[in-house]
Amino acid sequence: MAQMRTSVDVFAKTREHERLEQLRAARELDLVPYFRVLEGPTLPEVEMEGRGRIMLGSNNYLGLTGDDRVRQGALDALNRYGTGLTGSRFLNGTTDLHLELEREFTEWLGTEAALAFTTGHQANLGALGTILGPSDTVIADSGDHASILDGCILSRAKLRAFKHNRIDLLEKRLEAAASDGGGVLVVVDGVFSMEGDVAPLPEIVELASRFGARLMVDEAHALGVLGARGAGTCELLGVEDQVDLRMATFSKSLASCGGVIAGPADVIEFLRIQSRPFMFTASGVPAAIGAALAAVQICRSAEGPELFGRVLGNARYLHSGLAGLGLRVVEPTRLADGTEVVTPVVPVVVGDDWKAALLWKALYDAGVYVNVALHPAVPPGGALLRTSVMATHDHATLDRAIEIFARVKQGFEAEHGPLPSGA
Numbered sequence: 356m357a358q359m360r361t362s363v364d365v366f367a368k369t370r371e372h373e374r375l376e377q378l379r380a381a382r383e384l385d386l387v388p389y390f391r392v393l394e395g396p397t398l399p400e401v402e403m404e405g406r407g408r409i410m411l412g413s414n415n416y417l418g419l420t421g422d423d424r425v426r427q428g429a430l431d432a433l434n435r436y437g438t439g440l441t442g443s444r445f446l447n448g449t450t451d452l453h454l455e456l457e458r459e460f461t462e463w464l465g466t467e468a469a470l471a472f473t474t475g476h477q478a479n480l481g482a483l484g485t486i487l488g489p490s491d492t493v494i495a496d497s498g499d500h501a502s503i504l505d506g507c508i509l510s511r512a513k514l515r516a517f518k519h520n521r522i523d524l525l526e527k528r529l530e531a532a533a534s535d536g537g538g539v540l541v542v543v544d545g546v547f548s549m550e551g552d553v554a555p556l557p558e559i560v561e562l563a564s565r566f567g568a569r570l571m572v573d574e575a576h577a578l579g580v581l582g583a584r585g586a587g588t589c590e591l592l593g594v595e596d597q598v599d600l601r602m603a604t605f606s607k608s609l610a611s612c613g614g615v616i617a618g619p620a621d622v623i624e625f626l627r628i629q630s631r632p633f634m635f636t637a638s639g640v641p642a643a644i645g646a647a648l649a650a651v652q653i654c655r656s657a658e659g660p661e662l663f664g665r666v667l668g669n670a671r672y673l674h675s676g677l678a679g680l681g682l683r684v685v686e687p688t689r690l691a692d693g694t695e696v697v698t699p700v701v702p703v704v705v706g707d708d709w710k711a712a713l714l715w716k717a718l719y720d721a722g723v724y725v726n727v728a729l730h731p732a733v734p735p736g737g738a739l740l741r742t743s744v745m746a747t748h749d750h751a752t753l754d755r756a757i758e759i760f761a762r763v764k765q766g767f768e769a770e771h772g773p774l775p776s777g778a
């Protein structure tokens with residue numbers, strides 16, 4: 356038999372992908388907002404690439420990465436268990452800290468059980484990829500986090516997406532899914548990561564229940580921020596008992612790294628023995644678990660609500676400062692009953708990708724670091740500067756950031772034309 360050789364090099368795409376030219380040009384002008392190097396801890400002001408910059412681009416919402424008790428939690432765990440566990444939770448990677456953390460989550464969220472994963476991404480992958488099978492249907496909001504989409508793809512369930520927060524379309528998907536023949540799961544972010552807006556959970560709960568579907572809520576950006584106990588969007592919107600599965604990460608308010616799925620004991624037990632992204636990866640390192648545990652304990656103490664109030668107060672302050680400059684700042688979600696839900700994410704709409712990169716660089720050079728969200732993180736033509744605050748920012752620091760925005764905006768508009776305005 357003649358030997359067959361493929362004519363396609365699987366690496367060819369690495370040399371030919373659509374963003375290559377854009378990236379090359381941006382690199383030449385030093386405009387790439389990604390992979391910038393931090394030279395110290397994530398605090399309200401950071402050292403980055405040789406100078407101090409105001410940090411308005413982290414998910415360290417409670418500022419706990421710098422908290423002595425959280426650092427001590429990490430150090431104690433490191434000293435007791437060493438640098439790593441070199442094995443899966445399933446085998447040699449479970450310590451009493453992992454179990455204590457899972458107990459804390461169970462109590463905090465008021466669920467029957469909870470399971471700690473090595474990252475939040477793996478928690479979504481591990482829950483969705485295991486609970487759902489090829490005969491099921493999953494209905495996801497188009498704004499859901501990438502890890503949710505990855506979990507849906509892994510599961511090979513039928514994916515029916517609906518346009519961001521369009522409850523009328525969710526209803527249509529539920530109607531269609533009813534005749535797909537399998538189980539149905541609706542999965543949404545509680546707080547959407549890029550725009551900081553909130554899912555209308557009461558309506559979603561009602562629809563899911565009407566159609567007999569299960570509901571999972573990703574609380575990555577809401578845990579430790581929303582609700583009187585900081586238990587997230589489900590708590591704030593009064594639907595904790597009606598949401599079947601809740602996901603959260605340790606990499607935001609909890610100042611660490613890892614993820615958790617909380618829900619009914621039988622489901623959590625199933626994940627514990629079936630979830631491949633849980634079983635076939637090393638467990639979270641002791642320092643990460645020790646830090647997350649200390650952070651959860653702070654959130655659950657009397658100090659928690661004070662911190663939640665402070666970060667949301669700072670979000671309001673930054674929002675009004677930036678909007679006051681005439682920038683278009685995404686407004687907080689207004690619920691059906693008129694309540695406004697503020698989150699720590701304060702996005703400034705720019706629209707065009709190049710303008711977003713240029714504005715980002717001007718701010719960076721002037722001493723403010725923000726995140727830039729381009730397609731596919733946001734819809735095409737919807738580039739954002741995603742600013743976010745911590746409980747530990749003081750008003751003087753935020754005032755300085757707003758002054759820098761004012762100066763940079765003026766210079767930028769003189770050169771590149773007007774930015775989208777809020778008016």
Ligand SMILES: Cc1ncc(COP(=O)(O)O)c(C=O)c1O
Pocket residue numbers: 474475476477479500502544548573575576604605606612613614
């Ligand atoms: C909404 C949402 N879900 C899940 C994740 C994944 O969490 P982790 O960073 O812990 O992997 C993130 C983090 O980027 C997120 O924003």
